[in-house]
Amino acid sequence: MKNFKMFSSGIAMLVLFTSFVGLKTLTHPEKERTITGTVTANGLPIPAVNVIVKGNTKGTQTDFNGHYSIKAKKGDILQFRYIGFKDRDVKVKDNNVTNVAMQSDSQALSEVVVTSQGIKREKKSLGYAVSGAAPGVVIRGYASNKATDQLYQPSPVYEKDAEHEFEKSRYQPIDKNDEDYGTFVENPFEAPKNAPLSTFSIDVDNASYTNIRRFINNGQTVPRDAVRVEEMVNFFKYQYPQPSGAHPFSINTEYSQSPWNKDHQLLRIGLQGKHLSTDNLPASNLVFLIDVSGSMGSANKLPLLIQSMKILTQQLRDEDKVSIVVYAGAAGLVLPPTSGSDKKAIVDALERLNAGGSTAGGAGIELAYKTAQEHFIKGGNNRVILATDGDFNVGSSSNEAMEKLIEDKRKTGVFLTVLGYGMGNYKDSKMEILADKGNGNYAYIDNIQEANRFLGKEFKGSMFAIAKDVKIQIEFNPNQVQAYRLIGYENRKLRPEDFTNDKIDAGELGSGHTVTALYEIIPVGVKNDFAETTPKLKYSKVEPTTSVYKDELATVKFRYKKPDGDTSTEMVNVISNDATKLEKASGDFKFSAAVAWFGLKLRDSKLIANKSSGDIKKLAKEGLANDTDGYRAEFIRLVDGEAKKIAGLD
Incomplete structure (x- = not known):
């Protein structure tokens, strides 16, 4: 009986202890706290990523900087979901900051249904549709066959199992030639004695660069007419000073050696738009x-x-x-x-x-x-x-x-x-x-x-435009310049008389935007294998300028209108004939020259002999200093490595 009482007492104490522990556990559950972080892919932030706590309805989205904030507790699973990227599940630990790097997933991007209620993922079987499919059908994305350099889409009658494995042998080719690009002829060298004025509209578009990037990343050869060199150069931002006067942009010039022909020179002209708060x-x-x-x-x-x-x-x-x-x-x-x-x-x-x-x-x-x-x-x-x-x-x-x-x-x-x-x-x-x-x-x-x-x-x-109808006109000094050519801007060239005609449309400049133009110049006295010989004239004679301008390379003029204006304002700037060695040029000069060089190579320009990707890469690497967003490093990857091999650049 005594042993039974002791046993009963032990059971009672165990029950009491267990109840106490359970009470303590219920009294002090894991508390929710704010979890923050940044979602990125390849070092760049991803906006609009869905972030939810697994098992309940709590959710948020990343902002345009990739940042998110959500309430969760230790042990919860945060689920990160976004079309085109592999899903990520991350367990909440002691740290209040959880940064997530997501990986691209072309299969996930393609597995969507377009419906009248919006976009949702297809979880079971997939059907396929060609261009022009009606709403409510599954739309499949594209894959790339690097061997044949063709785009493929699945057959409309083909259905996949739950694993959604791609089988390229069942795909039907899409003719990439269905893409449409305007044709143009590369700017030739011109002699100042025949054509002393070069006139064009500024261009701040950069669609050509991102389109080229798409081709190279897909393992395709870049169509020649898809390459607009000025748009490649202007994709990148350069360290030009802010305007200090009444004009909405500053004018900047730099004159150095041409990297693809050491006997030639390269003139860089840059505009920096005023930053508006x-x-x-x-x-x-x-x-x-x-x-x-x-x-x-x-x-x-x-x-x-x-x-x-x-x-x-x-x-x-x-x-x-x-x-x-x-x-x-x-x-x-x-x-x-x-x-x-x-x-x-x-x-x-x-x-x-x-x-x-x-x-x-x-x-x-x-x-x-x-x-x-x-x-x-x-x-x-x-x-x-x-x-x-x-x-x-x-x-x-x-x-x-x-x-x-x-x-x-x-x-x-x-x-x-x-x-x-x-x-x-x-x-x-x-x-x-x-x-x-x-x-x-x-x-x-x-x-x-x-x-x-x-x-x-x-x-x-x-x-937000700060100026419109912005035009540039350069007069080259024939005492210093044997021949010149504008690199790119073939579709933006204007007649000399268009410069002062306010009825002629030109480009706009946005808040904080930069615009860069490059001229390749053959100095007087250098052997010229590119420009045509100036014929002798019978009725008129073009004389060189007087020695009073011997130190001037060119005079550049700019005209622009206010965004709501109808009358142009003109600015004038003189460029001295003072070229620096390429190794002493600024990093921005070197990088912009490397981008132009790559564009000329993609176009298979007949005006450059050196098309070495190694030399382009070397020059670009000397201009990596101002690369906070990683775009310049990305450019080097396009020139070099696997992208270079697939696109047949060497």
């Missing part, structure tokens, strides 16, 4: 003009477009307003002017978009400009933002009708931004025409990081 930016009246035709059904078109527009939406202020116009078989207003403070309404409208139907771009452009004009803000930033793959028609004679339509619309004071998406049937030439004729700029969005750069980080420069 957010407080000083005018109110915006933006119209998103979105192509939702059947050709936009691919995952790297409409789904990427929607995510891009979400990034832009995050930049809006309360005083800004946005309208959304869509077009396919017909055009329609899907969101009336809405304040930037109501971002949810804007995002909801974007997520309801779906692809299907034919493409009548003219009706969409008409409605977008009409909407912008009806809500025009005097002194504000009035702009149509066209997002498309360019596969649309305007009238019976497409390109000519487009030019006339856009030239008429630019008279309204509404600026134009063109965003290009997609591959396979991409119509670069049409979008370039739109941007050139519409007081606009043009960017190609090849991935979400590029959307973040152009529409997030460089929002002010992309969307």
